[in-house]
Amino acid sequence: MTDPQIGMLMLGLFIFIIMLGFPIAFTLIAMGVGFGYYAYFTPGQDILANRVFTLLVQKTFEVTSNDVLIAVPLFLFMGYVVERSNILERLFHSIQLAMRNVPGSLAVAALITCALFATATGIVGAVVTLMGLLAYPQMLKAGYDKKLSAGVICAGGCLGILIPPSILLIVYSATAAVSVVKLYAAAMLPGFLLAGLYIVYVIVRAILNPSLMPKLPREETDVPFATIFVALLTSFFPLAILILSVLGAILFGLATPSEAAAVGALGALVLAAAYRALTFERLKEAVFLTARTTAMVCYLFIGSWTFSSVFSYLGGHSVVEHFILSLDMSTVQFLVLTQIIIFLLGWPLEWSEIIIIFVPIFLPLLQKFSVDPIFFGVLVALNIQTSFNTPPMAMAAYYLKGIAPPHVQLTDIFSGSLPFVFMVFLCMVMVYLVPGIVLWLPNYLYN
Numbered sequence: 001m002t003d004p005q006i007g008m009l010m011l012g013l014f015i016f017i018i019m020l021g022f023p024i025a026f027t028l029i030a031m032g033v034g035f036g037y038y039a040y041f042t043p044g045q046d047i048l049a050n051r052v053f054t055l056l057v058q059k060t061f062e063v064t065s066n067d068v069l070i071a072v073p074l075f076l077f078m079g080y081v082v083e084r085s086n087i088l089e090r091l092f093h094s095i096q097l098a099m100r101n102v103p104g105s106l107a108v109a110a111l112i113t114c115a116l117f118a119t120a121t122g123i124v125g126a127v128v129t130l131m132g133l134l135a136y137p138q139m140l141k142a143g144y145d146k147k148l149s150a151g152v153i154c155a156g157g158c159l160g161i162l163i164p165p166s167i168l169l170i171v172y173s174a175t176a177a178v179s180v181v182k183l184y185a186a187a188m189l190p191g192f193l194l195a196g197l198y199i200v201y202v203i204v205r206a207i208l209n210p211s212l213m214p215k216l217p218r219e220e221t222d223v224p225f226a227t228i229f230v231a232l233l234t235s236f237f238p239l240a241i242l243i244l245s246v247l248g249a250i251l252f253g254l255a256t257p258s259e260a261a262a263v264g265a266l267g268a269l270v271l272a273a274a275y276r277a278l279t280f281e282r283l284k285e286a287v288f289l290t291a292r293t294t295a296m297v298c299y300l301f302i303g304s305w306t307f308s309s310v311f312s313y314l315g316g317h318s319v320v321e322h323f324i325l326s327l328d329m330s331t332v333q334f335l336v337l338t339q340i341i342i343f344l345l346g347w348p349l350e351w352s353e354i355i356i357i358f359v360p361i362f363l364p365l366l367q368k369f370s371v372d373p374i375f376f377g378v379l380v381a382l383n384i385q386t387s388f389n390t391p392p393m394a395m396a397a398y399y400l401k402g403i404a405p406p407h408v409q410l411t412d413i414f415s416g417s418l419p420f421v422f423m424v425f426l427c428m429v430m431v432y433l434v435p436g437i438v439l440w441l442p443n444y445l446y447n
Helices: 001-021 024-039 051-064 067-084 087-098 105-121 124-141 147-159 169-174 180-208 225-251 259-274 280-313 314-326 333-344 351-368 375-386 395-403 412-432 436-444
Strands: none
Touching: 001 024, 001 280, 001 314, 024 051, 024 280, 024 351, 051 280, 067 124, 067 169, 067 225, 067 259, 067 280, 087 105, 087 124, 087 225, 105 124, 105 147, 105 180, 105 225, 124 147, 124 395, 147 180, 147 375, 147 395, 147 412, 169 280, 169 351, 169 375, 180 225, 180 259, 180 375, 180 412, 180 436, 225 259, 225 280, 259 351, 280 314, 280 351, 314 351, 333 351, 333 412, 351 375, 351 412, 375 395, 375 412, 375 436, 395 412, 412 436
16 A cells, blocks of 8 residues: 555544544544554664654644643633633523513523623533523423524524634634634624524514414513613623623734633633632632643644644645545635535534544645635634534534433424524525625734
8 A cells, every 4th residue: 555545544544433432632642653653664763763752742742832722721711610600590681681572582582692601601511501401491481492492502502612712713723823813803703693693593483483482471571671781780791891801802912812811711700709609619610621621622632733744744635635636626616515524524523623633634725725714714613513513413412402301302402403504504605605704804903
């Protein structure tokens, strides 16, 4: 076998092994070292003198000294502290009161709460689980359709993947060597566009078929304005100010993402203390979860960069590049093909494996097809929304099923999530047709 053929065997074997359920990061490291030993082998050398071990140490150092990745644990810590500060119930209640006269008010309030809370935490499992415990029972009790309600929770909980400060965008930034600040600016409008499409869809469904989302009883909607204002003042505005301060500092160049994340983490602690929810146990939990998730991301980077280096050295990247170029595609056809591949990869894989392992295969081709890597990154982040809601992975559906009432079946959740997946496709089409949705804000701010 030639080296490029061995490189493709390496990629195929990796996909097969992870589908068997082996840990992703350590599979990457093992395969990178194993195939790298072959790639860098020199006859007669000592068994430990192979250059693949130097490569592994070098990649480990690169990951642990990467300035961009410093923001990951800080944003994670901010998210875990906010998650444990008991703000979600207050937040949902205040938004519910403010939206009381809107068709499908509970579902609209749930989507707005999900968008804001997902922006603060960026942790899909936490948002879906907490909203599933808080908002889903209320919607079912109010007579809302169980499928539509499940779709609202699952779709809304995934918005933190796209809306800054998204951990996915930080990881993509480190992978593609692009500015995370420009990525954040580029993702703002598409993120809120997608959230807006969700809300419009819910309102239209409520108007066309009121039985899906019955109006709330009069005693729940006749609430004095002063009560609503106080509720928003004590729940919505503090969290919104924290998020806007962090994002504003990044987008307007007042602080680097790492510095803004540090201030955000401090702000989250202050917010938790103000709500009298800052206990030693909760703080210890937040630190532990931050350390565990950060370690997972770092090991994934070490493994993927080692794997990618060996794969490229064997000629695997050139095989993929030559194959795609031989298809003689236009730029739009290339973008559609890559997004279809990423969509299909989202069925068996999580976003971290897609971004760190498979997206780098396409990155060298972006220049050949005149595609802005920032535009491509936002498209990928949009696309990955679907991986949380399409089986067999569909992690958002599994999170919700774990805490939903027994009569709610997994098929009900899948069925309810499907229209929101089509909303993601619609948003991607709009971005394809009007690239300025992605590129206008970073160009306006930084050019």
